[in-house]
Amino acid sequence: MSHDTYELKAEAREQVGKGSARAVRRDGKVPAVIYGDKQAPLAIALSYKDIFYKIHGGGFLTTVATIDVDGKKIRVLPKDYQLDPVKDFPLHVDFLRVGKNTEVNVQVPVHFINEEKSPGIKRGGTLNIVRHEVEFHCPADSIPEFITVDLDGADIGDSIHISAVKLPKGVKPVISDRDFTIATIAGTSAQASEDNASPEAGAKEE
Helix, strand or coil: CCCCCEEEEEEECCCCCHHHHHHHHHCCEEEEEEEECCEEEEEEEEEHHHHHHHHHCCCHHHCCEEEEECCEEEEEEEEEEEECCCCCCEEEEEEEECCCCCEEEEEEEEEEECHHHCHHHHCCCEEEECCCEEEEEEEHHHCCCCEEEECCCCCCCCEEEHHHCCCCCCCEECCCCCCCEEEEEECCHHHHHHHHHCHHHHHHHC
16 A cells, blocks of 8 residues: 655744745745644744755655654645755645545556556557556555456457556546546558458468
8 A cells, every 4th residue: 555654743833934945945944834623734844955855755755654743643644845946945834634534636646567568668659658657546544556457358449447457445537527538559651551451461460
């Protein structure tokens, strides 16, 4: 399932606004806000080093964490962050409070397996990935680390749709009105003309 949870230490900030945020950054910390779960937003300051490594370590927006704010522990899910456009260091982070029944929309990476068992790829076709990530609605405590697409048996011209992917319990695609495509196996025009010219040969190959 999801990445291992982790804990961050933070200090509450009494003042908010641009001036306050700049002062926090001057102290070598990152301003952040915890909101949601029908409670007032809470402004905090986090260790720059902790947040930098978490953001750049992968899985940041799909991992539930605990923030210790002056001794009070709050479960959260990072929802958004801003990076400096030039230096790539964190400027601000938004966290969503996670309650017992919190459900969230998250972007989950797509992993592909069994490329070597795909007849289409063996024949020189290429995997055309339509969606590298898929947005899901799921319980905050059950966010998948990734979803797996099995390419075993996929041939040139085949499309892999979301309905072909086994999803964990409670995890549903945000796009629910159609069976959208995640990837296709594309062939070259030369392969297509060969297939059309000699269907018997193609049948023998298979």
